[in-house]
Amino acid sequence: MTRRPRRVLAAVCAAAVLALTPVAPAHADAIRDQQWALEALHTDRAWETTRGQGVTVAVLDTGVDDAHPDLTGQVLPGKDLVGFGATRGDSSWALHGTAMAGIIAGRGNGPGRADGILGIAPEARILPVRVILESKDPARAKARKSRGTALADGIRWATDNGADVINLSLGDDSKSAHPDPGEDAAIQYALSKGVPVVASAGNGGEKGDRISYPAAYPGVIAVAAVDEYGTHASFSTRRWYATVSAPGVDIVVANPDGHYYIEWGTSAAAAFVSGAVALVRAAHPGLGPAQIKKLLADTARDAPAQGRDDARGYGIVDPAEAIEAGSRLRAADLDTKAAPAGHRGRYFGDGPAPPRTADETANWAAPLAGGLGAALLAVAVVLWRGRNAPGRR
Numbered sequence: 001m002t003r004r005p006r007r008v009l010a011a012v013c014a015a016a017v018l019a020l021t022p023v024a025p026a027h028a029d030a031i032r033d034q035q036w037a038l039e040a041l042h043t044d045r046a047w048e049t050t051r052g053q054g055v056t057v058a059v060l061d062t063g064v065d066d067a068h069p070d071l072t073g074q075v076l077p078g079k080d081l082v083g084f085g086a087t088r089g090d091s092s093w094a095l096h097g098t099a100m101a102g103i104i105a106g107r108g109n110g111p112g113r114a115d116g117i118l119g120i121a122p123e124a125r126i127l128p129v130r131v132i133l134e135s136k137d138p139a140r141a142k143a144r145k146s147r148g149t150a151l152a153d154g155i156r157w158a159t160d161n162g163a164d165v166i167n168l169s170l171g172d173d174s175k176s177a178h179p180d181p182g183e184d185a186a187i188q189y190a191l192s193k194g195v196p197v198v199a200s201a202g203n204g205g206e207k208g209d210r211i212s213y214p215a216a217y218p219g220v221i222a223v224a225a226v227d228e229y230g231t232h233a234s235f236s237t238r239r240w241y242a243t244v245s246a247p248g249v250d251i252v253v254a255n256p257d258g259h260y261y262i263e264w265g266t267s268a269a270a271a272f273v274s275g276a277v278a279l280v281r282a283a284h285p286g287l288g289p290a291q292i293k294k295l296l297a298d299t300a301r302d303a304p305a306q307g308r309d310d311a312r313g314y315g316i317v318d319p320a321e322a323i324e325a326g327s328r329l330r331a332a333d334l335d336t337k338a339a340p341a342g343h344r345g346r347y348f349g350d351g352p353a354p355p356r357t358a359d360e361t362a363n364w365a366a367p368l369a370g371g372l373g374a375a376l377l378a379v380a381v382v383l384w385r386g387r388n389a390p391g392r393r
Contacts (some may be wrong), residue, residue, distance in 0.1 A: 031115065031116055031117060031252055031260050032108070032114065032115070032116070032117075032118060034250075034252045034262075035117070035118060035252055036228050036247070036250070037120075037246075037247035037251060037272060038118065038120065040228065040230075040247055040316075041120060041246070041247070041272065041276065041316075041317065041318065041319060042318055042319070042320045042321075043120055043319070043320075045320035046276075046279050046319040046320040046323055048320075049279075049283050049320075049323050050123075050279055050282040050283045050323070051121060051122050051123040051124075051279070051282075052105065052121030052122065052123045052124030052275070052278040052279055052282050053123040053124070053282055054123075054282055054285075055121065055124045055125070055164045055165065055278040055279075055281050055282045056076065056124065056125045056126075056127050056162050056163055056164050056165070057104050057105065057121070057124050057125070057126055057127065057163070057164065057165045057166075057167055057274055057275070057278050058126075058127040058128075058129055058154075058158035058163035058165070058166045058167065059097055059100050059101050059104065059126055059127070059128055059129065059167050059169075059274075060129045060131045060151065060154045060155065060158065060166065060167065060168055060170070061096055061097030061100055061128070061129075061130070061131070061132065061167075061169060061170065062093075062094055062095065062096045062097040062130060062132055062133060062134050063078075063080070063093065063094035063097045063098075063128055063130040064078070064094055064097045064098050064100075064101045064126055064128035065088075065093075065094045065097075065098040065256040066128070068098055068102070068254055068256060069109035069110075069116060070102050070106040070107060070108055070109050070116040070117045070254050071098070071101055071102060071105070071106060071107070071126065071254070072107075072109070073107075074101075074105050074106075074107060074124075074125055074126050075101065075125070075126045075128060076125050076126065076127045076128075076162075078127055078128035078129055078130070079128075079129050079130070079154070079157050079158075079161070080130040081129065081130060081131050081150040081153050081154050081157070082130050082131065082132065082133060082150060084139050085133045085137045085139035085140070086133070086134065086137045086139065088256075090137075091136075091257070092133075092134040092136045092137040092138075093134070093137075093256060094134075094256050095134055095255055095256065096134060096169070096267070097128060097130070098253075098254055098255060098256050099253035099254060099255065099261075099263065099267075099268075099271075100167060100169045100253075100267060100268075100270075100271040101119075101126045101128070102117040102119060102253055102254035103117070103119055103120065103251070103253065103268055103271035103272060103275065104119050104120065104121060104124065104126065104167065104271050104272075104274050104275040104278065105119040105121055105122055105123075105124045105125065105126050105275065105278075106118055106119035106122065106254060107119070107122045107123075108122075116254065116260075117252065117253070117254045117260070119275055120272055120275030120276060120278075120279070120319070121275040121276075121278040121279050121282070123282075124275070124278040124282070127158060127161065127162060127163055129154040129157060129158050130154075131150040131151050131153075131154040131170075132150070132151075132170060149182055151168075151170075151183055151186075151214070152180070152182040152183045152185070152186040153186075155168075155183070155186035155187060155189070155190050155197070156186050156189055156190070158190070158195075159189060159190040159193050159195050163190075163195055164195065164278070164281050165195065165196050165198065165274055165277045165278050165281060166190055166195055166196070166197045166198065166274075167198050167270060167271060167274035168197065168198065168199040168200070168214050168215075168220075168270065169199075169200050169266075169267035169268070169270045169271050169274075170199075170200065170214075170267070171199060171200055171202055171212040171213060171214060171215055172212065172213050173202040173203070173204045173210045173211065173212035173213075173237065174210070175210065177210060177211060177212065177213055178213070179213055179216070179217065180213065183213065183214055183217065184217050184218075187214060187217045187218075187219060187220060188218070188219065190289075191219045191289045191290075194288050194289065195289065196221060196277050196281075196289040196292050196293065197214070197217075197219065197220050197221065197289070198220070198221045198223060198270050198273050198274040198277060199212075199214045199215040199217075199220050199221070199222055199223070199270055200212070200215060200222075200223055200265070200266035200267050200269060200270040201215050201222045201223055201224040201225070201236060201237045201239065201241070201242050201266050201269075201270075202215060202236070202237030202239070202266060203235045203236065203237065203265055203266055204235075204237045205233070205234055205235045205236045205237050205238060206234055206235055209237050209238050209239060210237070211237075211239060211241075212237055212239070215237075215239075215241055216239065216241045219289060219290070219293070220241070220243075221243045221244070221273060221277070221292075221293050221296065222239075222241045222242050222243050222313070223242070223243065223244060223245065223246050223266060223269045223270040223272075223273045223313075223317075224236045224237070224238075224242045224244075224245045224246075224248075224266060224269065224311060224312055224313055225245065225246065225247070225248025225249065225264070225265065225266045225268070225269040226245045226246070226247060226248065226249070226269075226312065226316060227247075227248075227249035227250070228247070228249065228250065230302050230316055232245070232311040232312050233248050233249050233264070233266075235264070235265070235266075236248065236266050236269070236311070237266070238309075238310040238311045239310050240310055242309075242310055242311070242312065242313035243293060243296065243297060243313045243314065244273060244296050244297060244300050244312075244313045244314055244315060244316065244317040245269065245300075245312040245313055245315065245316050245317065246268075246269040246270070246272040246273045246276075246316065246317050247268065247269060247272055248264055248265055248266050248267075248268045248269035249264045250262055250264065251263050251264065251268040253268070272317070273296070273317050275319075276296070276317050276319035276322065277292055277296070279319045279322075279323060280292055280295065280296075280319060280322050280323055280326060283323045283326060283327075284323070284326040284327070284329070287326060287329065291326075291329060292322075295322045295325055295326055295329070296314075296317055296322055297313070297314040298314075298325060299318050299321035299322045299324075299325050300313070300314040300315030300316055300317055300318060301315050301316050301318045301321070302315050302316050303315035
């Protein structure tokens, strides 16, 4: 049997990448039919109130293809904090970031935008911040095995440049993973400025359930993955920090190469929840990160018998219920100015982070080794070869 080339959407070391059996190419209008997650998340009800207009979601990832027809007009000028590696047109450029942006704010394409990917918050804007390279980018060899500051810098930059929500569909769940004071401080900075931070719980469910950062930092909305039946995905990390769950199996995603793929991973789940947070923020712009996190937990459906567990958090996110509950929330119910305290464990002290070296920004590599430890681990199959529209390859 001939094997198709693997197209990996994990931005760093993607362990156990799977190549799925190709299916017959489908027409673009069939893509929408395969977006089971939109129905599962009751987006039709949420969209009766808002589709995310006026909200900006920062996607800290491998970059976003602003020319993709499903994202035309949705992507704002962003920031590249890596500074080297693949560029537009290369086969390892902006794959993962484009996939996440489509899940969050895709608007489809073609007549009536009936074709292609429709995001959970299709009227939200995407602010791309490049903080990592794709796992197949040859330039990764330049990076040393050190965290660097790209992720922390990206969180602060996004916070100061208009982000209303920060999506981190990435993480480090390697054996050496540990909290980083700069990243923790950056997240606390975003929260203190009123910006919710969403991260993938990790894809280590079959490999020891190791802790993944940034999901484990205080205040983060950490997202586990479920399948079409609402069952915990076996690859999804089970840990105390899981807030809610979202679809992460058989998810159709857009790609800069003009194809659509089916992927799985907690990266996708985090993107769906970032879109859900965008809807809540659009409906209730005065709510703070702590309020929004509590709303998502309180209104999640299919909650575990004991109310919460490490596999699925408080249940599957339900943006429509969160929006409705937000209408009843009083400002006094939670202190919106109170950001969770940062870590005070063995890796943290009260002093400043070490001085940055000249090339440190590039040292994001093993950073989020383990894969976008929360990145989409699997590659899948081409569903549709884009029509020969301008800008497509």
